[in-house]
Amino acid sequence: MTVAPSRSLRSSGRASDRSSAELIRAEEPVLAHNYHPLPVVVAHAEGTWVEDVEGRRYLDMLAGYSALNFGHRHPALIEAAHRQLDQLTLTSRAFHNDRLAEFAESLAELTGLDMVLPMNTGAEAVESGIKVARKWAYEVKGVPADRATIVVAADNFHGRTTTIVSFSTDETARAGFGPFTPGFRVVPYNDLAALEAAVDETTAAVLIEPIQGEAGVVIPDDGYLTGVRELTRRAGCLFIADEIQSGLGRTGRTLAVEHEAVVPDVLLLGKALGGGIVPVSAVVARREVLRVLRPGEHGSTFGGNPLAAAVGSAVVELLSTGEFQRAAAELGTVLRDGLTSLQDKGVGVRGFRARGLWAGVDIDPAIGTGRDISERLMREGILVKDTHGSTIRLAPPLTITAGELRSALGALEKVLTEGVEQGVTEEV
Template sequence: MTSTFQPTIETGSASTTPAPATPAAVDRAEARTAHNYHPLPVVIEHAEGAWMTDVDGRRFLDLLAGYSALNFGHSNPRLVEAARAQLGQLTLTSRAFIHDRFADFCAELGDLCGKDLVLPMNTGAEAVETAIKVARKWGYDVKGVPADAARIIVASGNFHGRTTTIVGFSDDPDARDGFGPFAPGFDTVPYGDLAALEAAITPETVAVLIEPIQGEGGVVLPPDGYLRGVRAACTANNVLFAADEIQAGLGRTGRTFACDHEGVVPDLYVLGKALGGGIVPVSAVVGDRDVLGVLAPGQHGSTFGGNPLACAVGTEVVRMLAGGEFQARAAELGDLMRERLEALLGHGLVGVRVRGLWAGIDIDPALGTGREICERLMARGVLAKDTHGSTIRFAPPLVIEPADLAWGLDQLADVLAEAR
């Protein structure tokens, strides 16, 4: 695990304690934007590998990696070169024409997934919407569900995006409240409760749409055997299993896909984030011909979906994953992260969940909210993100060096010790 990955510029190199960016830079960034985010007060100007530098020259270790969009690190040389080469050739044709990068991307991504067909889109939410449309069309055309009666089972605590259809089956009030009315056709069951899922299946059920690991929920891991049970229930009832691997997939958990941990193959892979290498938005739904083949020209599309630049970067991402080095690195560094985090249980942490290089940690509420702990980490040169109160997610770039990861976790230990 050496030359394939970018070295850090300087191990643990927040040599002076960083502080928030100058108020003027923060205020300027916020002045003309809709406040749909509540970012930490830092303004990033440059990044390489697992390190980011703000407008004042302060360096920060990135333990978020763009919610897994930056699995291969910032400014990864292979991906930057793939993008740069394509920029001088061709960037967009629309799907009205075929371009020379399209076939390789679809074939190689399909092979990585072990599936026949690929439907490229741009964002994760678009890919989820695509999977919903495909599942309903399959239900009507193949399963024989009566028109407009199709139902899809989803899980409580889910996060699949923020379109109106998707937030309609969310139980997060911040995502849902104030945006109705919502589309019907979704049945929610408790995440991880196989019996409830099986009981919810009816003749009109066309798909089960779940995250193999719930990322936004705080890296919530399913019970052992749950994914195998979902697969079995779907097969037995002629229902599609659609796995939202947008955050969990493409090396993050130590396997190519989170479903691989239970040897499960869904009918539809829903992919995004890391597929664009942190350079361009790229997403896709991948499945076999008997499922994705239900779509006909004009029934679904996207102006930018599968554009040449996206395909050039996406193909390089697939080739980087094909050798398994990044998956192995995530598994190895995940063991280090698990060991260091579990040592903090009872010392400021009340819960730890780790799968590969992805962790959800629950802060003792007596010590502060997740936001407050993230602000204290930022002051020490570490950037992470809270979710749902006192929970924080860690998802470092897979190229992070072990010493840098250990240094970042040391900062967490120090912050917790100071708060106790």
């Protein structure tokens, strides 16, 4: 079941005079091998569709790990970027610019928090959140100098800087990169008792993902986030919610913590905040927390630049209508129903976890690894990406239609059915 849009995404001409295979080979000697992409070379994109250099079209069911929540080249975001490009792109924070106040005001209002620290990438937001939490612990909580600890969850993914991999439990991310940064305590995810045992008078913060993305879209039990919020209040430490993947409409709410009506002290945002155009991230927090920063203690040349602020403001404006959150919630039902049907049909879906337009799907390893399934789906015109083992992630743009979503699920059923039939044939 190959799916394709009704028209080409390409306005005119080829993006490259080299084929996909030639471009992939050309990367090999000159690019660091820190990624293992699917063998597709994207040259054009619009909405939920991408097109490779040969003109083959694919339905994007990954959306840049939620960086493309509004689809590729959303007209309102492209317009905001073009308009700003004609005016001003960068001042650095050495000067004020005329776009930053609006961005910070609108983002604070959207999240229900007070102050914004603009950065660029998600990892920068996490690093910034860690620094702020430690500074707050020393200046406000009274933790002795250099004694602050931060409690994190096993199987987390917060980025790949040296500090962040220091508290990762993924050996692929850690091996060969020590010595590691001290000051972190790792506890099992979704385990309030273990969390409570790890928190003490030195704890600056508890840093968790409301839903663990890289781990396979792992959703905690109802009440877990509420428990984390109550525990951190009792202990006098900060609750930092990393919503870089889960936030900004993905789960059917603006933020994943809203499913339990929880408000963290510190919120980490990125990916979709840049609208798929420029890297934009932010630490959004209570005033008491962010006011510990003073000039010279933290910064970024590009953080809060006019182009980023203009695009970020346009993203917040899109979210302020609630349209995308409603779409994710409504289409999330289509996604869950489709995956439930596949599981019931016995075509190799061992289980899944889904919230809004986000799902981790566990495939029977006898059919193939997550990578195998992703490559087979690519040949059917569907782009997804694997995570650990035989799990694939589905995270389409929030602009996807019900018909497109059902087509993608149909392609998944075809690929799995063929895998089951092949396995039966081999056994015979």
